[in-house]
Amino acid sequence: MKAILCTELGGPEKLVFGEVTLPPPGPNEVRIKVAAAGVNFPDTLQIQGKYQFKATPPFTPGAEVSGVITAVGAKVGKFAVGDRVATLIPIGGYAEEVNAHADGVLKLPDDFDLVEAAGFTLVYGTTIHALKQRGNLKPGETLLVLGAAGGVGLAAIQIGKLMGARVIAAASSAEKLELCRAQGADEVIDYSKESLKEAVKKLTKGQGADVIYDPVGGELAQDCFSAINWNGRYLVVGFAAGGIPEIAMNRLLLKGAAALGVFWGAFIVREAALNAENFAQLFAWHAEGRLKPFISKTYPLADAAQAMLDMQARKVTGKAVLIP
Template sequence: MKAIVCKQLGGPETLSLEDVTLAPPGPNEVRVRIASAGINFPDILQIAGKYQFKATPPFTPGAEVAGTVTAIGAKVSNVIIGDRVAAIVPIGGYAEEVNANADGLLKLPADFDLSIAGGFALAYGTTIHALKQRGSLKPGETLLVLGAAGGVGLAAVQIGKLMGARVIAAASSAEKLALCREQGADEVIDYSKESLKEAVKKLTKGQGADVIYDPVGGDLAQDCFSAINWCGRYLVVGFAAGTIPEIAMNRLLLKGAAALGVFWGGFIVREPKVNAENFAELFAWIAEGKLKPYISKAYPLADAADAMRDMQARKVTGKIVLIP
């Protein structure tokens, strides 16, 4: 089969399309013929050797896939050959096929388009968990979303609106903010041109946001602590800016606020029933036409390096996928 291989740690230029052999699935695994594979910022960190979960070259990057089950291990009983599934894998997603642990599979509705499903589970699973279980977002509250035109950011805009929040989308260009408005944002902030802190205070009449969804980190985090409401919840989702901020604890104290980590990977292992309930709600919204996952571009498998470079250059909105 064809797969993208990282032979040495570095940037996207180190990747190549190779013919590789995939071992048969283990007793608790299934083989998935990949219809689409999501591209995520941690993939870039992983090929550079900077991600928290290390992989030793040669390896195939990619953690998020969707496709059809073509083979099952001896102990697998929860799926059958032909089932349509999404899967999160440690590595191996940038390929035509991958072996995935059967316990972590997400069965997809029959009418879910597999060509976009590879970019769905991680962003939307992370976000609904963040807003429901971690942020306890309530109807009528104000949700501030940083990096709002990115994959998880746009999911937060969409899901926040469906949960009844007033959504303020913050991003770095007029074009990105226009997309956020199309996807339901009530207010927008261009933090490349104005102070995030001051803009949030103005839009909330000095109160601040009730829930702040931050996949960006970096310097903007400090503005968040100055723009959070009494008993607000600051959600630590990721660090796309490249630096991990230090929390100004005094600001949390003065606002009676909380900083909450969002680690969906740990959540799905520890609370699989609640995760299943989250996805049941997501699928219901999709079936009702209330939610439409946004995939801005699909790249051929051979163009994986170009897709990563576009993500590094912040040219990407929503999610992007590879199509084997």
């Protein structure tokens, strides 16, 4: 089958499009014919050897796929050939087929588009967990979303509004902020042109944001600690800016605030029942037409390197997906 191969650690330009052999699924696995594969920021780190989960070359990157089951292992009872599914896997997603452990596979509603599904599982699963279980976001509170035009950012805008929050979207260009408004943001901040902390204070009449959703990290995190409300919650989602910020403990102390880590990958293993509840809610919102993944661009599988380069250059809004 065709797949993308990382034969040596480095940038996307080192990736190879070639042939690989996929073994039969194990007793607890299913084989999935990939309809689409999500392109995510951790993928760009993994091929460089900088991600928390280390893979040894040669390997196929890609953690998020959707598709149709073509074979099931001997011990798998809850899935059948022909089921439409989405899943997260450690590696292997940038390929025509994958094997996935059945425990991590999610059966999709019949009306859920498979291309949209490749841009759904990771960002929406992460975000509802962040806002619900970690941030305890309440109706009427103010939610500040950084990197708001990216995949997790747009998911945070949509879910934040559905949970009853006032959403302030922060991004780096007028074009991105226009998209954020179209996705439901109440207010926007262009942090390439104005101080994030001053803009948040102005929009909240000096109070600050109740919940801050930060997948960016870097220098902007320090502004967040100055723009958080009393009893505020700062959610550590990721570090797309590259730098891992140091937490200003004194600012958290003075605001009675908390910094909370969001590690959805561990949550789905440790608290599977809660994760299932989260997805039941997400699917209900989707069926009602109140939530919809924004897929900004699709790429042929062979162009995976270009998709990654575009993501690194922050040219991707919403989600980008690969189509085998």
